[in-house]
Amino acid sequence: MTTDRVNRSFLILGHRGSPRRFRENTLPSFTAALEAGADGFETDVRRLADKSIVLFHDETIRRRRTESLTLAQLRLRAGAVTTLREMLRHVSAAGAPPRIVLEVKSSGWESELLAELAPYAPSLVSSFQRTVLTTLRNLGATFPLGLVTADRAFRSVDGLADDGISWLFPRFSIVTAQLIEECLRHSLTVVPWTANSPMLWRRLSNAGCHGVITDIPDAAARWRAGAMPPAGRRSPVE
Numbered sequence: 634m635t636t637d638r639v640n641r642s643f644l645i646l647g648h649r650g651s652p653r654r655f656r657e658n659t660l661p662s663f664t665a666a667l668e669a670g671a672d673g674f675e676t677d678v679r680r681l682a683d684k685s686i687v688l689f690h691d692e693t694i695r696r697r698r699t700e701s702l703t704l705a706q707l708r709l710r711a712g713a714v715t716t717l718r719e720m721l722r723h724v725s726a727a728g729a730p731p732r733i734v735l736e737v738k739s740s741g742w743e744s745e746l747l748a749e750l751a752p753y754a755p756s757l758v759s760s761f762q763r764t765v766l767t768t769l770r771n772l773g774a775t776f777p778l779g780l781v782t783a784d785r786a787f788r789s790v791d792g793l794a795d796d797g798i799s800w801l802f803p804r805f806s807i808v809t810a811q812l813i814e815e816c817l818r819h820s821l822t823v824v825p826w827t828a829n830s831p832m833l834w835r836r837l838s839n840a841g842c843h844g845v846i847t848d849i850p851d852a853a854a855r856w857r858a859g860a861m862p863p864a865g866r867r868s869p870v871e
Contacts, residue, residue: 643834644844645853646734647674648827649690652848658688659715660723667724670854673732675759675826675846678717680742681707686717686749692738700739721753730754734802734846736761736781743768750776759802770797781826783807790819802826802846805833813841831856 650662651669658676666674677690685704692699694710708714717735724730730753737746737760747769750756755776760766766778779800780793785807793801801816805825816823825837826846834845834856847853 641857643838643842643857644673644732644824645671645850645857646732646824646844646846647671647850648846648848649676650674651850654851656713658690659713660720663720663724666850667727667731669851670858671731671850672844673734674850675734675736676720678735678737678746679739680745684742684745686746688715688717688720690738717749721750721756725753733757734759734779737765740765740768744772747772747774757800759800763796763798766798767796777822779822779824788812788815790815790821793821794819800824805837805845808837808840808842810840817841 647663647666649657650659651665652662654665655662663674663676676688678686679689679700680686681699681704682701683703687704687707689699689707689711694707697710699707702710704714704716724733733756735756735758737758740762743765757777757779758766758769758774759779759781761781763780766780769778777800778798779802780798781802783804787803787807790801800822803812803823803825805828808825813823822843824844824846825842827848828834828837828845829848834853837845845853
């Protein structure tokens with residue numbers, strides 16, 4: 634591997650799609666990431682009061698807890714809101730399924746999530762809450778599970794494999810050589826999130842990460858293909 638290029642197996646995942654081009658967590662945003670050459674995307678998953686499962690990040694909206702609203706109420710407040718089913722049908726109709734990371738934002742409805750995912754190709758489910766992942770494993774989930782963390786004190790991955798967790802999604806700013814080394818020693822796939830410059834992509838790739846989740850998947854895909862400027866020249870996306 635040279636300093637200017639990267640292993641083509643290095644995953645490029647759009648953070649909520651392609652949020653700098655289209656509204657995050659919407660079909661146009663997901664489509665833009667895929668059409669730009671990303672391998673897939675990450676999206677946020679919540680269940681609403683009427684049991685609708687939606688792709689929406691914020692915990693509250695206009696002083697109301699998001700998950701206390703119905704789908705109609707959330708759309709009235711937020712505008713376009715995509716459901717999990719709409720997205721899965723959309724990508725299934727497009728042909729070969731992309732890599733989709735579903736980040737579950739709350740617990741207590743894991744069995745409903747399994748039922749929703751059953752008709753579709755297995756997705757990768759992640760969460761900041763380890764109990765969500767262990768509950769899914771205990772319910773018989775067959776798709777990969779990944780832990781998300783932004784904790785600077787996070788050091789040890791011991792026990793993750795025992796809980797059925799095979800992926801780690803750390804915030805890029807907490808990634809250290811020691812953490813990557815430990816992940817690799819435990820056969821964990823490590824994909825940091827919100828890394829948004831060629832310098833970071835190169836550094837994380839060279840350190841042994843398996844990919845990145847980024848707000849600019851179009852630029853990352855070009856960089857991976859060798860179209861980005863080499864180190865030392867400022868990129869217009871930085």
